[in-house]
Amino acid sequence: MHFLTTCLLLGTVSTTAIAQDQPNTILVIDGSGSMWGQIDGAAKITIAQEVVGDLLADFPADQGLGLTVYGHRERGNCTDIETIVAPASGTVDDVIAAVNEITPLGKTPMTDAVIAAAEALRYTEEEATVILVSDGVETCNPDPCTAARLLEEAGIGFTAHVVGFDVSDPEALAQMQCLAEETGGQFLTASNADELDLAMTAMVMEPAPEPALVSMTFTAVIGENKALIDTPILWDINDGSGLIVEDAQANPLTYDLPEGAYTATAYSIAGEETGEAQFVAITGGATAVEVLFEQKQPTARVIAPTSAPAGGTIQVGWAGPALEGDYVGIGKPDATGSAQWDNFFYVADGNPNDLLMPTEPGDYLIRYFIGGDRAIIAETPISLTPVIATIDAPAEAIAGNDITVSWTGPAYDGDYIGIGAVDATGSAQWDNFFYLDEGSPQTLTVPTQVGQYTISYFVGQDRSVLATVPLTATEASATLNIPAEAIAGSTISVDWTGPAYDGDYIGIGAVDATGSAQWDNFFYVQDGTPNDLLVPTQPGEYLVQYFLGQDRAILVSDTLTATPVKVDITAPDTAVAGSTITVGFDGPGYDGDYIGIGMVNATGSAQWEGFSYTDEGTPVDILVPVTPGDYLIQYFAGQDRSVLQTLPITVTAIEARLIAPDSAAAGSDLIVGWDGPDYEGDYIGIGLADAENSARWDSFAYTRDGNPLSINLPDAAGDYIIRYFVGQDRTVIASRPLTIDE
Structure with a gap:
């Protein structure tokens, strides 16, 4: 492609004046043979010579200018590039004269010509500008874009401007545009003498500076808290000479404005009202403009x-x-x-x-x-x-007793009458109470403590008091008639007198017990007098006490000594694991008492792996555990499972033997002989060698069914084990391998 480098010179030079600090410029002129082509009867080289002469007539003498020409000396030579005028000030006449001497002749090495011009300008050391005018496609360098990119990267402010003169080839136009854009230069085209003049003049004229733009944000808000208005807002922006923004709908609105003074007007469509703000757009200044609408106060x-x-x-x-x-x-x-x-x-x-x-x-x-x-x-x-309420109640009552209270008042929802100590505050003002929606009169329970009380009418809304009357709670009395001592765990008869309020009860507990431990055992007084009371199983000093059901206050108490209970157990010293032994006993035989056997260190329910209740009479049968070891036979009180007597016993291992072939056919019947304890539920099972739990007996037979036993084998071949299981807990006491064949 052919470039007449008419220059960035033209982009920096004004026909009237050029700044003194502009970079040196080289004009690169296309001298290839295609420049002999004609436009309107004139050769393109002639048109270019005339345009360059006119443009450089006013070029400042102190501005550095040079000239590079290509394709003007030899045909077919891509190296035919010559910098005829080195860049320097005062060279305008030399450049014009040299341009007028160009005789187009050879190829179009325009890319290498731009590179040669850049090197002449020492582009890696100083700012440099090349103006290229060409009329055709590059014929020597295959990649103008890459060359231009390398010049831009290596140079210090290097720029190439390009004018395409009478160029229609798309490839040529693309190469020229790439050469300009990669170096930050201009690319213009011209198809005749006038357009070439205009294009080069446009490059030469110094462009007017673009006004500085400031990005402003406009927001319409309402009320003291400046809430964003979420209904549609229309914006007008006026710069004093007229509207530059009209009916822009957004909130907030962002708009770029030149520096200056403006007025922003916001119109609320929903509120049908307008607000405005005067502002200044200036670089580095505030960028937020807010239009405040007054919050209209609704009426009611x-x-x-x-x-x-x-x-x-x-x-x-x-x-x-x-x-x-x-x-x-x-x-x-x-x-x-x-x-x-x-x-x-x-x-x-x-x-x-x-x-x-x-x-x-x-x-x-x-x-x-x-x-x-x-x-x-x-x-x-x-x-x-004010509202009025009245209360009618006795002035005196026995502590814990029920009294009848009549009342008048508004009976609002939640109103209630309560009784509490005279000096009580908060919720302590009503130890007991009733709601008024249940009518008048009603029953009110007096607290159990002797003293001065107030009966009050409370408004349910805020517990304010509408009326009060006083009440004195006098002492309640009770009596107990019990034996001075009793055998631990036995049952005694208790005669009593007392108020027998709802929920009152008589209980027995250790002398120093507190809380609910004060009644290990108890009975409700509503069950009558006399009544039975169970004595705790541990010997010691106890208190039998009358408790008020209302708050567990104690009206009367008496002491009782619980004496030790005598128990004697008779049992063998040893027993075979899994066997049943006979245990004789002499003991109290309380309801629920039982004799159990468990490991020496066992706790909780593990203390009786096998047991029998004493109400079955003496002696009793006890099933011995299957695991050998040291055990205890113990007499347990049914009341609290406390141990009243203990005997040690050693449990010895049991043995068994199995007689069977080493292998058998799958699904056949296997004859198994055995020697073992034959306890109730004992069985012989066959299962896979690695089976667990119930999978250990795919098939089985109970020992009670005879000796030998016939057991049907599984259908699947493999390695199996024949096992003797104790019926009590499925413990295995004998085993032997069996191979089942297909």
């Missing part, structure tokens, strides 16, 4: 009676915006914060709606509150009048 009305009984419920009507969370509440006129609504209802719950009045008489305001910021937009006054 509240309709309610002018007076009502304190603590009562009235109906309240309202009219208002009914925004989410809006509510109507009642509070004192001078209240602040959340105290402005002692009680409230959400307007979403209906209109009219019920509103609970505070319990304290006086002047109040019923207000309509906006849910979002609790702003008050309507209110109406109301006066709360």
Whole structure:
């Protein structure tokens, strides 16, 4: 492709003036044979010579300028490149003269010509500009783009501007454009003398500086908290001479503006109102512009009676915006914060709606509150009048007794009458209570402690007191008649007297016991007198006590000594594992007593692996565990499983023997002889060698069925084991291998 390098010179030079600090420039002219082509009857080289002469007429004498020409001396020579005028100031006349002497002749090594010009400009040391004018495709260097990229990377501010003169070949145009773009230069085309003049002039003229743009963000907000308006906003922006932005819809809106003073106008479509802000766009300054809309306060009305009984419920009507969370509440006129609504209802719950009045008489305001910021937009006054209650109850009663209480009062939902100590506070004001919705009169239980009490009418809403009467609780009495001593674990008869309140009970516990340990055993007094009481199994000192069911207060207590119980066990010193032994005993035979056998170190239920209840009489049969070792035979009290007597016993191992062939056919019947204890449930099973749990006996036969036994073999071949299982716990006491063949 042919380039007449008409130059970045043209991009930096003005026909009137060029800055003194501009880089040196070389004009690269296409002198290849194609420049003899004609446009409108004139050779392209002639047109180029005239245009260059005109353009350089006003070129400043102190600006560095040079000239490189290619293809002007030899045909077919890609090295025909010559820098005719070295870049220097005051060379304009030399360049014009040299351009006028060009006689097109050879090939188009335009890329290498640009490289030669760059090297003449010492592009790796100084800023350098090349202006190339060409009329055809590159015919020597296969890759102008790569060459241009390397020049850009190695150079210090290297730029190549390109004018394509009378070029229609797409490949040539692409090469020229790439050469310019890779070095940050301009690429223009011209098809005749006038266009060439315009293109080169456009390069020569110094471009006006682009105005600085500032990215501004415009936001429309509302109210004191400056919440973003989420309904549509239209924006106009005026620079003083007229609108530069009109009806742009967004919130926020981002727009790039030249530096200057402006006015932004925001129009809220939903609110049908306008807001504006004056601002300045300047580089490095504030970039956020905010237009504030005033929060319009909605209106409302509240309709309610002018007076009502304190603590009562009235109906309240309202009219208002009914925004989410809006509510109507009642509070004192001078209240602040959340105290402005002692009680409230959400307007979403209906209109009219019920509103609970505070319990304290006086002047109040019923207000309509906006849910979002609790702003008050309507209110109406109301006066709360006192309500009266009365209580009729005895002045004195036995502690823990039930009394009858009559009352009058408003009987609001949740109202109750309670009794508590005179100086009690909080929930201690009602040790016992009843709700008024159950009518009048009602029964109230007096606390169990002797002393001075107050019976009060409580409003359920806030536990305020409407009426009180005093009550004196006098001492309650009880008696116990029990033996001074009894055998541990035995049952004694208890005679008693007492108030027999609901839930009262008599219990026995260790002398120093506390809490629920005070009654190891007990009976309810409602079961009558006398009644049976079970003595604990451990010998020692105990207290038998009358407990009030209300709070477990003790009315009376008496002492009892529990004497040791005598137990004697007769059993063998040794026994064969899994066998059954006979155990004789002499003991109390209490309900649930039993004799069990367990390992020496066993605890909990493991202490009786085998057992028999004593109510079956003496002697009893005990099944001995299958595992050999040291065991204990023990007499257990049924009451608490405490051990009353112990005997040691040694359990010896049991033996068994199996007689069978070493192999047999799958699915056949195998005859097995055996020698063993033949305990109840003992069986001989056949299973795979590595089987576990119940898989150890794919097939089996009980020893009670005879000796020898016939056992049907599994159908699958493999390595099996014949095992003797003790029926008690499936312990294996003999085994032998068996191969089952196909």
